[in-house]
Amino acid sequence: MAEFKATFLKRKDNTLFYSGDDTFVFIVPELYFDKGRKCAIIEGEYINLLGTIDYTILKGSEKDVTKRMKRFFFPSMFYTKPGRIEKAKGLNVNGQPEDYRLLYYTDNNEDEIVSNVKVPQDITNVERLNNLFIKTGHINKSIPYDKLQDYFFESIKINGGSYKISAQLFGAVISELCRDPNNMANPFRLSNTIEKDMKGYKPISIIEVPKYISPYQSLISENWDDAVIGAIMNDNRIASPMEKIMKD
Numbered sequence: 001m002a003e004f005k006a007t008f009l010k011r012k013d014n015t016l017f018y019s020g021d022d023t024f025v026f027i028v029p030e031l032y033f034d035k036g037r038k039c040a041i042i043e044g045e046y047i048n049l050l051g052t053i054d055y056t057i058l059k060g061s062e063k064d065v066t067k068r069m070k071r072f073f074f075p076s077m078f079y080t081k082p083g084r085i086e087k088a089k090g091l092n093v094n095g096q097p098e099d100y101r102l103l104y105y106t107d108n109n110e111d112e113i114v115s116n117v118k119v120p121q122d123i124t125n126v127e128r129l130n131n132l133f134i135k136t137g138h139i140n141k142s143i144p145y146d147k148l149q150d151y152f153f154e155s156i157k158i159n160g161g162s163y164k165i166s167a168q169l170f171g172a173v174i175s176e177l178c179r180d181p182n183n184m185a186n187p188f189r190l191s192n193t194i195e196k197d198m199k200g201y202k203p204i205s206i207i208e209v210p211k212y213i214s215p216y217q218s219l220i221s222e223n224w225d226d227a228v229i230g231a232i233m234n235d236n237r238i239a240s241p242m243e244k245i246m247k248d
Contacts, residue, residue, distance in 0.1 A: 079115035081111060134173065
């Protein structure tokens with residue numbers, strides 16, 4: 001794990017603790033704990049956690065974790081040991097209500113923000129990130145659009161590999177995953193919102209993308225029921241090159 005230089009952290013051997021009179025809080029989406037996703041796995045007192053989350057520091061008696069939120073950038077799995085865990089239903093963190101778990105840490109030399117900075121390399125961690133961002137479309141909205149590619153490349157780097165492809169190819173994928181919130185048929189990169197807010201995109205699953213491209217693309221996509229509905233609802237009459245081949 002990269003060396004941390006935050007003033008609120010102190011390191012003892014390979015463990016990072018909180019240092020200060022306030023309270024450090026990880027803000028973790030509840031869906032990370034789904035058994036199928038395996039982005040947050042509880043193992044006794046510890047949690048094996050994917051570091052694509054937000055954090056904040058609560059001052060004094062503050063309760064609102066949405067104040068002063070910052071991104072925690074470590075797109076791989078690491079172990080953490082919170083002092084306590086609290087469920088927050090319908091918390092409005094990034095513009096829409098969602099369920100979260102709040103992990104609390106205080107300066108007591110027991111709560112471990114990062115239990116071991118020397119994390120093992122495992123390509124499964126890359127797969128978890130790709131499934132979360134691409135397959136399910138659950139991209140943390142605190143990540144600016146122009147920083148999304150960093151997560152994919154940093155994840156593979158941390159786990160000892162390389163995609164051996166150009167960033168432009170990932171840019172093409174990200175372009176389709178992030179849609180214009182005012183018109184889902186348009187990619188976010190072509191929206192007016194991008195000039196005002198780099199976090200204003202609406203992320204979707206790669207499985208949903210075809211229904212926004214054309215009726216033909218929708219019909220040949222993965223889920224037949226959704227494909228037919230998408231083809232009916234899509235009013236784009238531009239034929240794709242593949243469609244012409246199939247007709248011939």
